[in-house]
Amino acid sequence: MRTASKTPNIRASGQPRYVRRQQGVVIVLALFIVALVATLAYVMMSRLERDTRRTSLLLRDTQAEFYAQGSIAWAMEQLRANLANQKPNLPVDVIPLKSPVDEVNGYKISSTIYDMQARFNLNNLGNPESQADFKRLLQLVDPKINEQQAQQIVLAATDWITPGQQQNEYNKYYMDRPLPYRAAHRPMASASELQLVKGMTPQLFSLLQPYVTALPVTTQVNLRTATPQVMAALAPGMTVDTGKEIARVREQSPIASTQAFLNLDLLKNHNIPAEKITALSNYFLVETNVTIEKQNVVIYTLLERTGNDAKSAVTIIWQSKGLPG
Numbered sequence: 001m002r003t004a005s006k007t008p009n010i011r012a013s014g015q016p017r018y019v020r021r022q023q024g025v026v027i028v029l030a031l032f033i034v035a036l037v038a039t040l041a042y043v044m045m046s047r048l049e050r051d052t053r054r055t056s057l058l059l060r061d062t063q064a065e066f067y068a069q070g071s072i073a074w075a076m077e078q079l080r081a082n083l084a085n086q087k088p089n090l091p092v093d094v095i096p097l098k099s100p101v102d103e104v105n106g107y108k109i110s111s112t113i114y115d116m117q118a119r120f121n122l123n124n125l126g127n128p129e130s131q132a133d134f135k136r137l138l139q140l141v142d143p144k145i146n147e148q149q150a151q152q153i154v155l156a157a158t159d160w161i162t163p164g165q166q167q168n169e170y171n172k173y174y175m176d177r178p179l180p181y182r183a184a185h186r187p188m189a190s191a192s193e194l195q196l197v198k199g200m201t202p203q204l205f206s207l208l209q210p211y212v213t214a215l216p217v218t219t220q221v222n223l224r225t226a227t228p229q230v231m232a233a234l235a236p237g238m239t240v241d242t243g244k245e246i247a248r249v250r251e252q253s254p255i256a257s258t259q260a261f262l263n264l265d266l267l268k269n270h271n272i273p274a275e276k277i278t279a280l281s282n283y284f285l286v287e288t289n290v291t292i293e294k295q296n297v298v299i300y301t302l303l304e305r306t307g308n309d310a311k312s313a314v315t316i317i318w319q320s321k322g323l324p325g
Helices: 017-084 128-141 147-161 169-175 191-196 202-211 228-232 240-252 258-262
Strands: 102-104 107-115 283-292 295-306 313-321
Touching: 017 102, 017 107, 017 283, 017 295, 017 313, 128 147, 128 202, 128 228, 147 169, 147 191, 191 202, 228 240
Parallel strands: none
Antiparallel strands: 102 107, 107 283, 283 295, 295 313
């Protein structure tokens, strides 16, 4: 009778089967660890590349701001020089004025100066005559607005800038919004605040935005640079077409003074008070663009020019990156 063999099942290789299984597990585990390490290394390299790219963008953004200040200095000096070198019966500022494009270390820098007194100043709304002008401007930019709607927006905007108005229908309306807020009851710091005023819609603000501003004090409209829409809003019965005709006339022959403006044949049937207009502006917006490769930085700067001769001063009121005031 044959006795069963207790010798492990050994193939030609000479290794027991359980040993080979253990070796297989070790190989699989080693491959898993290698794959895990490779994945972690890839993730770390991707994160390092992303962080390096972000740091590079931040450094470029900071550098762009420094370069922008040089172009803003050009604008300030240009405005001073315009006043110092003014000629009789000629415009002091030829606006908009664009600087030459400077190239420094791969950056391209340029600035454009705009006259903010070519627009309607929302902080003038404390004056009843300015309220009437704003009402006309609303209906000029959007003829679909009726008299009542325009009047409601004017009253709400006037309330917004009026100090001390704490408990009224407007504050109740604002507090009932999905995201409640309160009216500022102070002069607007930016024309964008108008979007918060009762009755103002995004579509209407988009139409109105090129023609309004928010300056720190009440101002006059510059007759030499005002847009046709703003000029048409200065008097009842004026149309945008009349404003465009005035713009054409002043391009052909510069208007020397406010009285010369009021004496234009086009204005004989329109009573524009002399105190509403000026031939010399004090507030200017400088739009500065700095570009490096595909990255672009835009800085807006509001400048105030004081004085009326060679001793004039130009100061920065505020700066904003990416959004105009």
